[in-house]
Amino acid sequence: MSSVIKENIQLQMAELEMLFSMFPNKGEITLHDENTLNNVQKYLSNTSQNLPHILEYSVSVTFDEPKVKVNLQVVLPHDYPHVTPQLFARSDALNRQQQLQLNQDLTSYIASLESGELCICTAVQWVRDNSISYVQKSKLYSESVPDAKTVKTLFNRMWIYSHHIYRQELRKKIFDCAKKLNLTGFCLTGKPGIICVEGIKENCEEFWHDIRYPNWKHISCKHVESGETQANVDGLRLFQTFEDLQFQAHGDYGLRNDYHMDLGQFLEFLKAHQSEHVFQILFGVEGKCSEN
Numbered sequence: 001m002s003s004v005i006k007e008n009i010q011l012q013m014a015e016l017e018m019l020f021s022m023f024p025n026k027g028e029i030t031l032h033d034e035n036t037l038n039n040v041q042k043y044l045s046n047t048s049q050n051l052p053h054i055l056e057y058s059v060s061v062t063f064d065e066p067k068v069k070v071n072l073q074v075v076l077p078h079d080y081p082h083v084t085p086q087l088f089a090r091s092d093a094l095n096r097q098q099q100l101q102l103n104q105d106l107t108s109y110i111a112s113l114e115s116g117e118l119c120i121c122t123a124v125q126w127v128r129d130n131s132i133s134y135v136q137k138s139k140l141y142s143e144s145v146p147d148a149k150t151v152k153t154l155f156n157r158m159w160i161y162s163h164h165i166y167r168q169e170l171r172k173k174i175f176d177c178a179k180k181l182n183l184t185g186f187c188l189t190g191k192p193g194i195i196c197v198e199g200i201k202e203n204c205e206e207f208w209h210d211i212r213y214p215n216w217k218h219i220s221c222k223h224v225e226s227g228e229t230q231a232n233v234d235g236l237r238l239f240q241t242f243e244d245l246q247f248q249a250h251g252d253y254g255l256r257n258d259y260h261m262d263l264g265q266f267l268e269f270l271k272a273h274q275s276e277h278v279f280q281i282l283f284g285v286e287g288k289c290s291e292n
Helices: 002-022 036-044 096-112 120-144 168-180 201-211 263-272 278-283
Strands: 029-031 055-063 068-076 086-090 153-162 184-188 193-200 219-229 242-245
Touching: 002 029, 002 036, 002 055, 002 120, 036 055, 055 120, 068 120, 086 096, 086 120, 086 201, 096 120, 153 201, 153 278, 168 184, 168 201, 168 242, 193 201, 201 219, 219 278, 263 278
Parallel strands: 184 242
Antiparallel strands: 029 055, 055 068, 068 086, 153 193, 153 219, 184 193
16 A cells, blocks of 8 residues: 555656646745655655655646736645545635636536546646636626625634544644634644634635545534624624633543543533533533533
8 A cells, every 4th residue: 555655646746846847936836834845755765754744735827917816726635646636726816706616617627537647737727728717707796796885794603523633733734724714713622623613604614625625534514603794704703813722631541642521621611602502512412511
């Protein structure tokens, strides 16, 4: 199995080198982790380096007329190209509707290609050839909305349950993603692992899309609370930041990694944030706060 993974990673690196030749300017290709290339090279040279993290980067496609930039975010699992990569195109020039349509069409296009073949360069070319039409539709849509019309912003609060959250790199991804999308809430480390994110609806949905890929088992979005506002969504938030939530483990588990968090403390935390009703949704039982 390790030889197959090494072969896959070699193909991924060869494709990345091709992209660097296509986009040689600084900032056109951005690696999610600057140490990735060094770790991959050590792994491929048969040193003691462990299996590197999945390869994540973005490719910036710039258009001169109109002056628009589209970023294609790429996440490659170790099994790529034998499994489909995660691709997500984003641009400030696209409204929500057109960005969603662009990504749906990109996904359909990639699914139509020959299975098991490298496809990132092909996806970049597709973005080059097709993005402007979505931008133009987005512009027409924006111009068709009267200036005097009040624009409502949709707000979501998502409650996500995982069997456990331990790994440092996973926790880093959760916090980086929440910060990037301006989401507040918390991540409860341990067993079970609970994540709450709140903010603009499309940002919450993008967070959920990003963190569960490529293969996070035993994770589900248990509950979504929705609202809308004509003002800033900050007035709907229950949390001011995205917190790193940790409670003392229930029982004496030492340094083991399979400890259960004290759910009584978690219930008290929810109560302090007007969210005690979520306890039963997450765990299927009614919570009872401990008496002092």
